[in-house]
Amino acid sequence: MKKLTLALLLLPFLGKAQSADEAMIKKISDEILRNGKAYDLLHQLTKQIGGRLAGSPQFAKAIQWGKTTMEQQGADKVWLQECMVPHWVRGGQDKAVIIEIDKNKTSHALDVLALGNSLGSGTVTAEVLAVDDFAELDRRKDEAKGKIVFYNHGFDPTNVKPFISYGQTGIYRRSGPSHAAKYGAVGVMIRSLTESAANDPHTGAMAYNDSFPKIPATAVGPRDADDVWAMSKKSTLKMSMTTNGHFLPDTIGHNVIAELTGTEFPDQYITVGGHLDSWDVNEGASDDGTGVVHTIEIMRALKAIGYKPRHTIRFVLFANEENGLRGGTKYAEEAKAKGEKHVFALESDAGGFTPRGFSLSVTKEQMAKAQSWLPLLSPYGAFEFTADGGGADVSPLNRTFGIPVGELNPDQQRYFDIHHARSDVFEYVNKRELLMGAVNMAALIYLVDKYGL
Amino acid sequence: MKKLTLALLLLPFLGKAQSADEAMIKKISDEILRNGKAYDLLHQLTKQIGGRLAGSPQFAKAIQWGKTTMEQQGADKVWLQECMVPHWVRGGQDKAVIIEIDKNKTSHALDVLALGNSLGSGTVTAEVLAVDDFAELDRRKDEAKGKIVFYNHGFDPTNVKPFISYGQTGIYRRSGPSHAAKYGAVGVMIRSLTESAANDPHTGAMAYNDSFPKIPATAVGPRDADDVWAMSKKSTLKMSMTTNGHFLPDTIGHNVIAELTGTEFPDQYITVGGHLDSWDVNEGASDDGTGVVHTIEIMRALKAIGYKPRHTIRFVLFANEENGLRGGTKYAEEAKAKGEKHVFALESDAGGFTPRGFSLSVTKEQMAKAQSWLPLLSPYGAFEFTADGGGADVSPLNRTFGIPVGELNPDQQRYFDIHHARSDVFEYVNKRELLMGAVNMAALIYLVDKYGL
Numbered sequence: 001m002k003k004l005t006l007a008l009l010l011l012p013f014l015g016k017a018q019s020a021d022e023a024m025i026k027k028i029s030d031e032i033l034r035n036g037k038a039y040d041l042l043h044q045l046t047k048q049i050g051g052r053l054a055g056s057p058q059f060a061k062a063i064q065w066g067k068t069t070m071e072q073q074g075a076d077k078v079w080l081q082e083c084m085v086p087h088w089v090r091g092g093q094d095k096a097v098i099i100e101i102d103k104n105k106t107s108h109a110l111d112v113l114a115l116g117n118s119l120g121s122g123t124v125t126a127e128v129l130a131v132d133d134f135a136e137l138d139r140r141k142d143e144a145k146g147k148i149v150f151y152n153h154g155f156d157p158t159n160v161k162p163f164i165s166y167g168q169t170g171i172y173r174r175s176g177p178s179h180a181a182k183y184g185a186v187g188v189m190i191r192s193l194t195e196s197a198a199n200d201p202h203t204g205a206m207a208y209n210d211s212f213p214k215i216p217a218t219a220v221g222p223r224d225a226d227d228v229w230a231m232s233k234k235s236t237l238k239m240s241m242t243t244n245g246h247f248l249p250d251t252i253g254h255n256v257i258a259e260l261t262g263t264e265f266p267d268q269y270i271t272v273g274g275h276l277d278s279w280d281v282n283e284g285a286s287d288d289g290t291g292v293v294h295t296i297e298i299m300r301a302l303k304a305i306g307y308k309p310r311h312t313i314r315f316v317l318f319a320n321e322e323n324g325l326r327g328g329t330k331y332a333e334e335a336k337a338k339g340e341k342h343v344f345a346l347e348s349d350a351g352g353f354t355p356r357g358f359s360l361s362v363t364k365e366q367m368a369k370a371q372s373w374l375p376l377l378s379p380y381g382a383f384e385f386t387a388d389g390g391g392a393d394v395s396p397l398n399r400t401f402g403i404p405v406g407e408l409n410p411d412q413q414r415y416f417d418i419h420h421a422r423s424d425v426f427e428y429v430n431k432r433e434l435l436m437g438a439v440n441m442a443a444l445i446y447l448v449d450k451y452g453l
Numbered sequence: 454m455k456k457l458t459l460a461l462l463l464l465p466f467l468g469k470a471q472s473a474d475e476a477m478i479k480k481i482s483d484e485i486l487r488n489g490k491a492y493d494l495l496h497q498l499t500k501q502i503g504g505r506l507a508g509s510p511q512f513a514k515a516i517q518w519g520k521t522t523m524e525q526q527g528a529d530k531v532w533l534q535e536c537m538v539p540h541w542v543r544g545g546q547d548k549a550v551i552i553e554i555d556k557n558k559t560s561h562a563l564d565v566l567a568l569g570n571s572l573g574s575g576t577v578t579a580e581v582l583a584v585d586d587f588a589e590l591d592r593r594k595d596e597a598k599g600k601i602v603f604y605n606h607g608f609d610p611t612n613v614k615p616f617i618s619y620g621q622t623g624i625y626r627r628s629g630p631s632h633a634a635k636y637g638a639v640g641v642m643i644r645s646l647t648e649s650a651a652n653d654p655h656t657g658a659m660a661y662n663d664s665f666p667k668i669p670a671t672a673v674g675p676r677d678a679d680d681v682w683a684m685s686k687k688s689t690l691k692m693s694m695t696t697n698g699h700f701l702p703d704t705i706g707h708n709v710i711a712e713l714t715g716t717e718f719p720d721q722y723i724t725v726g727g728h729l730d731s732w733d734v735n736e737g738a739s740d741d742g743t744g745v746v747h748t749i750e751i752m753r754a755l756k757a758i759g760y761k762p763r764h765t766i767r768f769v770l771f772a773n774e775e776n777g778l779r780g781g782t783k784y785a786e787e788a789k790a791k792g793e794k795h796v797f798a799l800e801s802d803a804g805g806f807t808p809r810g811f812s813l814s815v816t817k818e819q820m821a822k823a824q825s826w827l828p829l830l831s832p833y834g835a836f837e838f839t840a841d842g843g844g845a846d847v848s849p850l851n852r853t854f855g856i857p858v859g860e861l862n863p864d865q866q867r868y869f870d871i872h873h874a875r876s877d878v879f880e881y882v883n884k885r886e887l888l889m890g891a892v893n894m895a896a897l898i899y900l901v902d903k904y905g906l
Contacts, residue, residue, distance in 0.1 A: 030611040039650075158483045160833055160892075162885070197492075197884060354807075354864045380613055383836050411807045411864060413885040431650060432615070432866040439613075 021376055021450075024307075025443045029380055031301045032439045038290075038297035039431040041069060042352075045292060046283035046426040053116075053280040054320040055087030055251045062276050066256035066292070066317045073296055074303035075258035075315070083330035085253035085320040088117055090280055091244030094218055096189060099125065100238035101231065110228065111199055112189065112218040112241070113281060115173060115206040116323045120216040120243025124148065124187045128239050130232035134172075134179060145184030148239050151176050152229045154222070155195045155416070162195065162416045163350075169193050170204075177217040178209035187241050188217040191225040193416065199223040200421040203279055205323045216243045253277075253319040255327045258299060262312035269335075271314045271345035272298055272445060275321035275328075275393055282424040286415065289426075290352030290434055291391075292317050294408070297438040298445060309449050311343060318393040321349065325392060332396035344448045345398070345405045346441060347391025352434035353410035357384035358444060361395075362404040366453050373447050382409075382440040404453050408441055474829055474903075477760075478896045482833055484754045485892045491743075491750035492884040494522060495805075498745060499736035499879040506569075506733040507773040508540030508704045515729050519709035519745070519770045526749055527756035528711035528768070536783035538706035538773040541570055543733055544697030547671055549642060552578065553691035554684065563681065565642065565671040565694070566656040566734060568626060569776050573669040573696025577601065577640045581692050583685035587625075587632060598637030601692050604629050605682045607675070608648045608869070615648065615869045616803075622646050623657075630670040631662035640694050641670040644678040646869065652676040653874040656732055658776045669696045706730075706772040708780045711752060715765035722788075724767045724798035725751055725898060728774035728781075728846055735877040739868065742879075743805030743887055745770050747861070750891040751898060762902050764796060771846040774802065781846035785853040797901045798851070798858045799894060800844025805887035806863035810837035811897060814848075815857040819906050826900050835893040837862075857906050861894055 032038075049065060052058040063080065070078045098108035114120060129147040131137045137149060151172045155165035170193060177188040192202035199221035208214045218241060220228065231237055256276065262268065274291020278284020299315045319327030335342055346358075360370060370385045377383075390398055390405035398405040410433070418424040485491075502518060505511040516533065523531045551561035567573060582600040584590045590602060604625045608618035623646060630641040645655035652674035661667045671694060673681065684690055709729065715721065727744020731737020752768045772780030788795055799811075813823060823838045830836075843851055843858035851858040863886070871877040 029613065033610045033613075157486045157885075160482065160486075160889070195885065354866050413807050413889060414883050417883070430867050430870070432610075432648065436613070436866065 024446060025376055025380070027305050028301055028442045028446065029439045031305050032297060032435050032442065035304065036297055036435045036438065037073065037300055038293040038434050038438055041293045041296055042285065042289050042429060042434065043426055045289050046285045050283050051280045052276065052278050052284060053088070054085035054253055054277045054323060055248065056280065059253065059277055063254045063256055066276055069296055070256060070258035070299065070315065073300040075299060076261045077259045079257055080254035081257055081330065081334065082252055082254055083319050083326050084250045085326050086324045087248040087251045088323055089246060089248060090114060091246055095242040096218060096220065097240050098228070098237050099240050102235045110224040111201050111221040113201040113203040114243040114245045115217045115219060116203055116279065117206050118177065118217040118243065118245045119214045120245045122244065123240050123242040124216060125238065125240045126186050128228070128232055128237040130229055137180065137183070141183040144180060147185050148187035148189060148241060149180035149185045150228060150232070151188070151190045152225055154191055155193070157195060162412050166193055166416060173204050173219065174206050177206055177215055178212045181212035181215045185215060187215050189241065190219050192219045192222055194222060194419065194421070196222060196417040198423065200423050202420040203281060204420045216241060218243060253326070255319045255331055256317040258315040260299060260302060260309050260313045262310055263308045264310040266312050268311045268341045268343050269314050270311050270343055270445060270449060271316055271394065271397065272441065273316035273318055273393055274348045275318040277320050277322050279322060279420050282422050283426055284424060285426045285429050286351040286418055286424050287420065288321065288349045290429060290437065291348035293434070294348040294438045294441055298442040301438065301442055311449050313445065313449065321393050328393035328396045332400040335397065336400050342397055342401050342403050344403060344453050345394035346407070346445065347394045348408040348437060348441060349391045349393065350408060350412065351410050351415045352429045352437055353412070353414060354433045355381040355408060355410050355437050355440040357382045357386060357409045358406045359386045359389035359409050360404060360406040361390040361398050362453065366404050369453055376447065377440060377443055380439050380443060381436050408437055410437055477899060478829055478833070480758050481754055481895045481899065482892045484758050485750060485888050485895065488757065489750055489888045489891065490526065490753055491746040491887050491891055494746045494749055495738060495742050495882060495887065496879055498742050499738045503736050504733045505729065505731050505737060506541070507538035507706055507730045507776065508701065509733065512706065512730055516707045516709055519729055522749055523709060523711035523752065523768065526753040528752060529714045530712045532710055533707035534710055534783065534787065535705055535707055536772050536779050537703045538779050539777045540701040540704045541776055542699060542701060543567060544699055548695040549671060549673065550693050551681070551690050552693050555688045563677040564652055564654050564674040566654040567696040567698045568659040568670045568672060569656055569732065570659050571630065571670040571696065571698045572667045573698045575697065576693050576695040577669060578691065578693045579639050581681070581685055581690040583682055590633065590636070594636040597633060600638050601640035601642060601694060602633035602638045603681060603685070604641070604643045605678055607644055608646070610648060615865050619646055619869060626657050626672065627659050630659055630668055631665045634665035634668045638668060640668050642694065643672050645672045645675055647675060647872065647874070649675060649870040651876065653876050655873040656734060657873040669694060671696060706779070708772045708784055709770040711768040713752060713755060713762050713766045715763055716761045717763040719765050721764045721794045721796050722767050723764050723796055723898060723902060724769055724847065724850065725894065726769035726771055726846055727801045728771040730773050730775050732775060732873050735875050736879055737877060738879045738882050739804040739871055739877050740873065741774065741802045743882060743890065744801035746887070747801040747891045747894055751895040754891065754895055764902050766898065766902065774846050778845060781849045785849035788850065789853050795850055795854050795856050797856060797906050798847035799860070799898065800847045801861040801890060801894060802844045802846065803861060803865065804863050804868045805882045805890055806865070806867060807886045808834040808861060808863050808890050808893040810835045810839060810862045811859045812839045812842035812862050813857060813859040814843040814851050815906065819857050822906060829900065830893060830896055833892050833896060834889050861890055863890055
């Protein structure tokens with residue numbers, strides 16, 4: 001009887017606590033799905049500004065657009081945080097042409113893009129050494145001297161999560177050039193990091209090892225990669241590869257930071273962000289225009305419904321993720337220098353597809369707490385927290401303060417069709433999928449703001 | 454001690470049983486993701502045959518294609534099951550033009566499609582009565598006589614699941630014409646059942662109530678719907694609407710049925726299927742080309758890995774779902790007439806997007822059993838079973854035999870962008886998403902075959 005009474009006494013309270021959260025998340029979701037501006041803002045960013053590699057005029061324009069847009073969408077405060085960014089330029093049209101097959105002249109043009117940060121000063125012409133992976137190159141290192149090494153290492157289609165494949169093959173893009181230069185190669189071409197059936201090449205950042213010559217490096221479209229691989233098995237190929245990538249001096253860039261000021265803990269910060277820079281060859285719609293407009297949308301929606309956060313929530317458009325991580329690094333450095341107290345940071349940098357959950361870098365206890373929220377989140381799409389991460393831009397906060405960080409985990413089956421390729425354009429983004437990402441992120445931010453993590 | 458011994462004795466068995474299932478599902482997944490033919494088969498079906506409304510020449514061609522393909526992909530047995538299908542034809546180009554605004558002549562063309570099964574014999578010209586819903590029409594029924602009623606009832610964007618919105622608004626397409634004819638209307642135009650930002654109209658089946666005149670009926674693109682709605686609030690509109698839909702006599706169609714013969718229970722049947730017919734205005738890629746090639750792919754993959762099913766598995770391409778459900782009905786009727794024992798049926802008719810789970814029509818006990826399999830399925834994408842259904846084509850089996858039925862539940866955010874619209878084409882389908890659907894369905898079929906449901 002006593003037990004029953006206690007249960008009866010507790011019931012309304014428990015019921016109320018539960019339904020207050022449910023009601024708030026429903027309110028957030030309705031606001032975003034009914035009045036969301038993310039899709040229109042993405043149209044502005046991609047079509048009026050376009051590709052915006054750090055240091056480019058479009059990047060400068062994007063910073064101003066970000067500041068103005070955050071102000072228009074109701075931020076309590078907006079400012080620009082200066083940080084130096086690298087200024088790599090492509091310098092011309094990248095080309096690769098098979099000019100000889102078994103000493104017979106030919107002119108088989110391939111669709112290539114120079115890798116970001118790679119250096120080129122015109123055309124190199126050399127025989128092709130086609131290898132499947134580093135192990136094969138290591139075995140055949142004596143053949144590499146004076147050659148253009150072609151790494152044909154593709155995604156493993158049996159990985160259910162393409163990000164696993166990206167993790168497995170990314171090293172060929174990042175380190176493949178110096179690995180080949182070590183053996184005397186004069187150029188590198190990698191199979192693009194994608195499973196797409198299209199022939200678009202996919203660029204992305206590489207980094208030279210200063211111990212070896214800095215040889216030019218490109219990514220080739222997957223259909224062309226198949227052709228070159230097949231030809232190389234039967235014949236000796238000679239290729240001309242033209243790239244003109246070079247660095248201009250570092251230049252001034254900015255993180256765009258907006259705040260909704262906390263009512264209880266104004267000096268404790270929750271950060272939500274995406275990165276404003278993109279590659280130069282596309283509109284940077286899914287990488288990371290969607291993260292940018294998720295960030296703005298969450299702020300807009302919380303303001304629109306009159307939400308008063310307990311902590312100060314920072315909405316950050318990071319300056320430079322793609323080829324330097326200077327924006328995220330600067331943000332954490334300044335936070336440390338100012339002695340700021342940060343409690344959580346969440347990024348969107350995996351596209352605007354339907355959310356499936358979040359990846360977190362957290363303790364076991366924090367993971368358990370997050371998982372207790374799944375019944376509140378799953379009606380909106382996020383059904384799992386995985387322990388595999390947090391976005392690149394928020395990782396310096398994690399390293400600096402040891403705070404929990406996370407990243408939206410949208411469906412990833414389509415992401416590498418367009419990642420770093422010319423096809424990363426507005427048209428590939430679906431409005432409802434995009435808005436659902438903002439809904440789930442806003443709901444998680446609300447829960448962390450209310451209960452801590 | 455005894456307890457411990459028992460646990461230790463059981464452990465290897467439990468471990469082995471678990472890992473045998475894990476290994477088999479991994480084998481299925483690897484086979485489909487590595488060697489899957491679904492995407493190429495979908496290309497054939499959509500590009501070589503195209504739209505294939507029941508009764509059309511393309512539909513006849515699709516039946517032959519289905520039979521040949523099933524044979525080529527390794528069925529133990531393939532046959533055609535005859536059933537009569539309706540033969541509705543559009544009969545010409547559908548048109549709607551606002552010809553007067555407040556008695557002033559104009560010529561504002563709208564993008565419309567006649568609703569499937571609707572009858573038309575040329576042009577009707579009348580004033581427009583624009584209403585939001587049935588309730589408004591009922592209040593204003595005295596205004597309806599001699600008018601073209603325009604239902605502007607759109608999807609509720611706050612529904613996280615667009616299928617909920619489709620459920621809420623579908624009645625305007627199905628019953629809107631007769632509801633208006635009851636009040637003397639001479640034509641009906643509905644807002645297309647979509648949230649798409651494009652202006653494509655979306656057709657789909659309607660049915661007349663024989664008590665009222667069979668007036669022509671169209672669906673209008675959502676942007677045009679917005680325009681007409683806005684104009685109608687300020688002005689009196691006169692519209693000409695031209696449709697020529699009519700029925701030819703019912704004609705012979707076929708369900709295409711393939712089998713992998715059971716080793717233990719050859720006379721007990723598990724059915725997997727999708728529907729072969731589609732609307733006439735598109736390629737029927739997502740509705741239901743993806744279900745057709747899921748079905749074929751599952752058979753191909755099980756055969757390719759040498760799987761010997763305990764039960765006989767039937768792979769069925771149903772003849773006519775869109776405007777009659779004659780295929781699914783015939784299949785269940787014949788099963789009953791022959792005294793066949795059916796144990797489970799699974800359909801794919803919600804697109805080829807990344808799987809999120811399955812909807813089931815099952816008992817509580819069956820649901821609990823299915824849910825115990827989630828740890829085996831969730832690595833491949835299916836993380837939930839919901840109790841809201843089973844596909845249209847397998848519903849007659851459920852009604853006839855009371856057996857459990859289910860339907861693949863892919864991500865649905867994009868489905869109604871293209872559902873029944875001209876934009877339901879091959880290019881909207883992603884290869885990996887499509888294959889993941891086949892993986893999850895095949896895994897569920899394997900589990901039901903092994904353990905029953």
